[in-house]
Amino acid sequence: MHVTIPFTQDLVDSFGSRYVLYSLYLEGFLFCKVRYSDLHKWNEKLRRQFGKSVPPFPRKFYLAMTNSMAEERRFQLERYLQSVGANPIISSSELFVCYFKNLQMDTFGIEEQKANLDIYLPNGRKIRIDVQTSDSAERVLEIVAHKLDLHRELTGYFSVFVLQHHSTVLKRVVDFELPYVTLHGMNNGSLTLEVRKWYMDPSLDKVLFDSPASVTLLYLQALQEIDRRWARPTNEQLGKLESLEKSGNYTKFLELMQDVQQYGCIQLDLCTMDHPEPDCEVLVSVGNGELHCCVKLSNNTTKDIAFKVNMIRCWQVTFLGADLEDRKPPDDQKLELRFEYNAAGTWKWIVIYTKQAFLLSSCLKKMFSEELLKHTKDSLEMQIEVPDFTKARTSSKSHRLVVPFGKSTERSKISPRSNINGPFPEITEEDL
The missing domain is CATH 3.10.20.90 (Phosphatidylinositol 3-kinase Catalytic Subunit; Chain A, domain 1)
Known part of the structure; x- marks a missing residue:
C-alpha cells in the first residue's frame, strides 16, 4: 500500500484558527483529506487497542510552525501512515477500515446509500x-x-x-x-x-485450473494480452493458440501461454527512461520476475533490456514538482520510479518517468513477495522428513508449508468471443 502526502493546504476554521489540511494519496491518486488533530485522535484509539505495535505519532507543536517544521511534520505523517498500513493486523481491523471509509466518503461528499x-x-x-x-x-x-x-x-x-x-x-x-x-x-x-x-508469476495459473470460472477469467485476460500485444506469441504458437481457441480447450490454451513471451505482464504506456542514454522512449512490461524494457535509442534503433527483479536492491517513487492539483487528470501527474540495479557487479540507479509509477511499484512489491513465498516453500519442503514410527513418540516440531495466495511476429488474429463455453455465458444481462 503506497500512502503519500504530497500536498497540504493552510486553512482557517469557523473560529478563526489556522490549521493544515493534508491530502492523502493512495497508490498515486487522491484518497482523502484530513487534519492533524483528527489523525491524532485516531492514533490514540489505535494505541489503546494495539499498544506498542502502533508506530510513534508525530509530536505536537505548541508554537507557530516554521516552513521547515511544517515540512518535517508532513514527512513524519507520511511515514507514520505507511507504517500503520504495513501492519496487517492493524490495517485489517474495523478501527482502521471504518476510519478511512468515512474519510474517503466525507472528502468527496458521498453519502452512504x-x-x-x-x-x-x-x-x-x-x-x-x-x-x-x-x-x-x-x-x-x-x-x-x-x-x-x-x-x-x-x-x-x-x-x-x-x-x-x-x-x-x-x-x-x-x-x-x-x-x-x-x-x-x-x-x-x-x-x-x-x-x-493479481499475481505476477504466470505459473500460478495452474493453481486455478480446477475452477471453471477462474479458467474463463484467465482465458479472457490472455486473449486481451494477445490482442493488445502485451503478450507476443510466435507464428507457430499463434497457430496452436487459434486451434485451441476454436476447440474451446481453455486449460490447454493457458498451458501453452506459459511459453509465450511476456505473458502475464502488465504493460505501461509509452514513457521515458535515463538508461542506456538520457531521455529514451521506452515500453515497460512488468511481470514474470523482471522489468522488460523496449528502448528506442537516439539513432532510431530499438534495444530490449530485461532487469531481473532479484538484482534490484531498492526503489522509490517520487512526485516531481509541486504543481499537481488534487483533481488533475492522471495524464498530468509527474512521477518517477528509480531503482538500484546490479549490472555486472556494479550498482547503478536507473530512473523511469511514468504516470504509472505507483502501479509499477505495486507490481515490483508483488513479485518480491511471490519470490519470497516461493523460496520459503522450497526451503520448508527440504526440511520435511518422513517420521520414523519405530521410535518412541516424542514431541517434535511440525513444518507448515506456505502457499502463495494472491508470476512478436505479427498482430494476433485472436479476438475475445462472447459465446465461449464456461460459466459466464449462462448469465444474461437481465439476471445481473
Whole structure:
C-alpha cells in the first residue's frame, strides 16, 4: 500500500484558527483529506487497542510552525501512515477500515446509500451490480465472484483495477478502498473498473485450473494480452493458440501461454527512461520476475533490456514538482520510479518517468513477495522428513508449508468471443 502526502493546504476554521489540511494519496491518486488533530485522535484509539505495535505519532507543536517544521511534520505523517498500513493486523481491523471509509466518503461528499456499479471483464463485457456506496473493494469483488460462480476462496488471486479507455491500467483498488467513491473522486469519464488477476508469476495459473470460472477469467485476460500485444506469441504458437481457441480447450490454451513471451505482464504506456542514454522512449512490461524494457535509442534503433527483479536492491517513487492539483487528470501527474540495479557487479540507479509509477511499484512489491513465498516453500519442503514410527513418540516440531495466495511476429488474429463455453455465458444481462 503506497500512502503519500504530497500536498497540504493552510486553512482557517469557523473560529478563526489556522490549521493544515493534508491530502492523502493512495497508490498515486487522491484518497482523502484530513487534519492533524483528527489523525491524532485516531492514533490514540489505535494505541489503546494495539499498544506498542502502533508506530510513534508525530509530536505536537505548541508554537507557530516554521516552513521547515511544517515540512518535517508532513514527512513524519507520511511515514507514520505507511507504517500503520504495513501492519496487517492493524490495517485489517474495523478501527482502521471504518476510519478511512468515512474519510474517503466525507472528502468527496458521498453519502452512504444504494447504488449501481459497473464492473468490466477483460473481454469488455459489463456486469452491473447493486452495491452500497460504502462497499469496499473486497466486498465488491465478492459480489462479482458470486455473479460469476467464482469460489470465494479464490478471490484473493484477483483484484479490481482502474483502467483508462479500457486499455491503460492506472491502479489497483486497495481492499479497504471504496470503488464507487474512488471512481467518482477521480472525476474522469474515461475511467472504468475491471476485474483482473493479481499475481505476477504466470505459473500460478495452474493453481486455478480446477475452477471453471477462474479458467474463463484467465482465458479472457490472455486473449486481451494477445490482442493488445502485451503478450507476443510466435507464428507457430499463434497457430496452436487459434486451434485451441476454436476447440474451446481453455486449460490447454493457458498451458501453452506459459511459453509465450511476456505473458502475464502488465504493460505501461509509452514513457521515458535515463538508461542506456538520457531521455529514451521506452515500453515497460512488468511481470514474470523482471522489468522488460523496449528502448528506442537516439539513432532510431530499438534495444530490449530485461532487469531481473532479484538484482534490484531498492526503489522509490517520487512526485516531481509541486504543481499537481488534487483533481488533475492522471495524464498530468509527474512521477518517477528509480531503482538500484546490479549490472555486472556494479550498482547503478536507473530512473523511469511514468504516470504509472505507483502501479509499477505495486507490481515490483508483488513479485518480491511471490519470490519470497516461493523460496520459503522450497526451503520448508527440504526440511520435511518422513517420521520414523519405530521410535518412541516424542514431541517434535511440525513444518507448515506456505502457499502463495494472491508470476512478436505479427498482430494476433485472436479476438475475445462472447459465446465461449464456461460459466459466464449462462448469465444474461437481465439476471445481473
